[in-house]
Amino acid sequence: VTPVRSCLYCESAAGDLPQAVVYEDREVVAFLDWRQSAPGHVLVVPRRHMDADELFASETGAALLRAVRQVARAVRRALAPDGLQMGAIVYPAAGMRGSGLPHAAPLAGDDEEETAEDHHFHLHLLPRRSAGEVARIFPFGDAVEPAERLAELARRIRAALVAEALGGTD
Ligand SMILES: [Zn+2]
DSSP: OOOOTTOHHHHHHTTOSOOOEEEEOSSEEEEEOSSOSSTTOEEEEESSOOOHHHHHTSHHHHHHHHHHHHHHHHHHHHHOOSEEEEEOOSSOOTTOBGGGSOOOOSSTTOOOOOBGGGOOOOEEEEEESOSSSOOOSOOOSOOOOOHHHHHHHHHHHHHHHHHHHTTOOO
């Protein structure tokens, strides 16, 4: 499969960008969003460039949801948020760039935004701290999270994934 040029998610799946990976298998990769809307904000992405239509019609959709379940359990174990929410764009609005917003790019001044016409599906897992409000995926204006902070969060989530896999109760 040829990665789509200038697709942030293809580059991520290929390991071409600095990122804090929390989970990966043959079809799916999950990593911390460079801009954390809350600590533990994770993107779950199919490795292959595909939109929601193609994803949901394929086995990769099932693989992605299995990954979501594992990562969600690990985030809950590692960070104990009050709740956890997921969000994704299914049909981007025409003409939209960067899912409507400049996406969490690790590099300053990047011009590698996705476009609606060429959408690479990605699902946000958002820890939340209060029951009242739906967490916003993009409360941005926020700076990119320091790499050390992302690495530390990722380390905790990966450790929790291992603990979940071992069936521990801690
Ligand atoms: Zn892509």
